[in-house]
Amino acid sequence: MDFTPYAIPLVIGLVLLAGVAVIAWQRRHTPGASYLVWVCVLMGIHVVGYIFEMSSTTTAGVRFWFKVEYVGVANTMPTLLLTALAYTGHERSLTRRNKLLLYIIPALTILIAWTNDSHELIWRDISLDRSAGFTGAVFTRGPWYWVHVAYAYLLVAVILVLLLRMFRQTSGIYHYQIGIVL
Numbered sequence: 001m002d003f004t005p006y007a008i009p010l011v012i013g014l015v016l017l018a019g020v021a022v023i024a025w026q027r028r029h030t031p032g033a034s035y036l037v038w039v040c041v042l043m044g045i046h047v048v049g050y051i052f053e054m055s056s057t058t059t060a061g062v063r064f065w066f067k068v069e070y071v072g073v074a075n076t077m078p079t080l081l082l083t084a085l086a087y088t089g090h091e092r093s094l095t096r097r098n099k100l101l102l103y104i105i106p107a108l109t110i111l112i113a114w115t116n117d118s119h120e121l122i123w124r125d126i127s128l129d130r131s132a133g134f135t136g137a138v139f140t141r142g143p144w145y146w147v148h149v150a151y152a153y154l155l156v157a158v159i160l161v162l163l164l165r166m167f168r169q170t171s172g173i174y175h176y177q178i179g180i181v182l
Contacts, residue, residue, distance in 0.1 A: 001061070004134040007051045017044050032087035038079045046072030054134040059126045062137045063116075066123065070113035074106035074148065077155040084159045088166045105151045112144050122148070 021040035024033045049069030056062045081102065085093050109122075116122050121144035129136040160182070167178040 001052070001055045002057050002135075003055045006132075006134045007054065010047050010051050014044055014047050017047070031089070031091065032083045032085075035079055035083035035086055039076060039083055042072040042076045042079055044072070045069070046076065053137060056135050057128075059128060062126060062128065062135065066137070067113050067116070070110055070122075074109040074113070075103070077152045077159075078102045078106055081155050081159055084162045088162045090162070105148065109144065109148045116142075121145075 017040045021037050021044075024036040024040065028034045028037065046069050049065045049072065053062055053065035053069065056065060082094060082099070085091070112119070112121050121142045123139040123145065124142055125140040127138045129138050163178055163182050167175060167182060170178060
């Protein structure tokens, strides 16, 4: 490991995520707040993984931290969708069945990430670029990488539609809050 000062903003981001998680936990009875706590935890996992990835000096280290990052990366968008559904008053959509369906692609993505060395469906041909003072991982993206990206962008689109609808239907403080979220 070769820790770099470039990690300092990421550590500051982790502190901010922890602060948001604490505030959301204190308001956990507010619609969407408990899901927001999980969004912060998952983003924190991603950031911690990235800090160690960019501090790694070997491709084996980078591969390991990629796998850790994918635990957060794969689950953040579906959890953010749950947050948006609860916040926008769509609690009826939050059935156990719908949640399970929402996490099929993330579960497969994590499984594929942790077994990637045997099939290279997410990344392959990893090399390290240390010219910027930290480890930059250069790799070829595999087909499942694009499946995950497409799924994440689809969820972002659904989240934006939910929030934009609510933005148009509200006024006052709620209008302002949704504007900040958007």
